[in-house]
Amino acid sequence: MIRATRILRADALTGGEIVDRVVLDHGDRHRRRTSMRAVGGLAFLLDLPRAVVLDDGDALVLEDGRLVWVEAAAERLLEIRAPSEHALRRLIWHIGNRHIPAEIGADAVWIADDHVLAEMVRGLGGTAEPVERPFRPEGGAYAGGHGQAHGHLHGHAHGHHHD
Template structure:
């Protein structure tokens, strides 16, 4: 479905409407931080994001547009990640410290850390007592303490 009409995305809405056309917009973790600019939906429809500053696009968000018949649904893209685990919680904490010290984005789960696949980081991790596995998964990194998002 491709329309000639310009669709401008203007705000988040709290509940998914029952009626209307939903355009899916699949974005990786970096792209979900950018709230303004042109994008192509999954069906190649060009849209323009003009969202209020200070937010972040999350998996499953529904966005309103300048046309009350159209909505945009945000889908988090599957990314190449490194899953980091250890039998030692202390070793995992030390690893998180060193990743943070290098300003590497990290998603923290109960017993694992996740970060984007990167051969330099992977080589650094070999110096720690951790297991690393390359996986494909949606990535939701922690927002930093000094984040301007």
Template sequence: MLTFTQRLKTGAQLTVSFTLSLTAEERTRARHRYQTANGQGLYLRLPRGTILSEGDLLQSETGEVVCITAQPEPVLTVTSKRPIDLLRAAYHLGNRHVPLEVAPGHLRLSPDLVLQAMLEQLGVEVKEEVVPFTPELGAYKHNH
């Protein structure tokens, strides 16, 4: 099993040995065992508190490089024709400390029936999708 202990600097020109597709929650685990799509066992042993992002490159103790990708996962995508309604939805979700992806035309969050009902009451459109999910890290670059 390959052990990855080091995040490489952005822009590093290296040959990628593996690609590891992780959910948003899995990208917050600094120490965990995974398996690539082709069955290769990998162990991440990164500094505690490490949060991985799409495109991050990690190097193993023996020199192999893995590229992290955001795995498509079930999400709720929130849209509205009125930007103020999206701002209001973001306010209410933030007030509940919900991990949230913020983009110019939409918000995304993990599926939750109670939050979905609240959002629909606010008058925004809520659609279930399976897409990569990249929630904001927060002002202090940590995940709740």
């Protein structure tokens, strides 16, 4: 099976033969090694030196130089807004206290759709509306640069309590 061993970031793409594309949700865009099947049927092995986050518009470089386009899939998210900048910062603090991936915009925050968190947000005076869009959460303070987000993509206990 042909392997994809490198990533060309969207801002570095200057050409090359794009032969297919993969449409991946946030969890599937954080990988090191896995078999993939592109939309057009091309099967290949993603085989990177370390786990990275693939971004919308990146390309995977196959061993023979061909490229496979990466597209971020639309996901069901909650779009969270607040009546003021202070109120939004307060909501961001409460969301962060739960250690869940969040994408922070200028006037909104997006998290995975969760009815319990939606009720928490509403109880704190914000709005939480379901939307369908690609999810691009923050990488975290210890991510170490582009594409190395930890992101809590796995279920595990932290050994401490969240109220």
